[in-house]
Amino acid sequence: MFLRLFLLFTCIPLVELYLLLQIGSVIGAVNTFLLVIITGVLGAYLAQQEGIRTLERIRTLMARGEMPGEPLIDALLILVAGFVLITPGILTDLLGFLMLIPATRAPIRRWIKGQLERKFSTSNAAVYTIDPNER
Secondary structure, eight states: OHHHHHIIIIIHHHHHHHHHHHHHHHHOHHHHHHHHHHHHHHHHHHHHHHHHHHHHHHHHHHHTTOOOHHHHHHHHHHHHHHHHHHSSOHHHHHHHHHHHSHHHHHHHHHHHHHHHHHHHHTSOOOOOOOOTTOO
């Protein structure tokens, strides 16, 4: 766990900083600054649009009495994508855009779903249901 947190909060920002400096040396500081601003604004807009679309899917499925498992994972991915897109960086922007595009979000969602299924199948957790007819 420590190694993951170290990579997340130390190595990734250093790589992002290096990439931004390299890009800045090629296209200039002002253009690099504009690139960061544009990807942040575009990412926030796309995250909002995808989030609204996903919430509608969740509402539709719940109105039909179905469990919206995949749309809930999509909603989580879109939320994370919005966060990483408003942070300056090239790698995080790439990851954020991949999580926003439905075609590239699907394999990420399948991977997360598989991880959750594996985690729940190996745990000792019990699931209890309440039957409303039983009183």
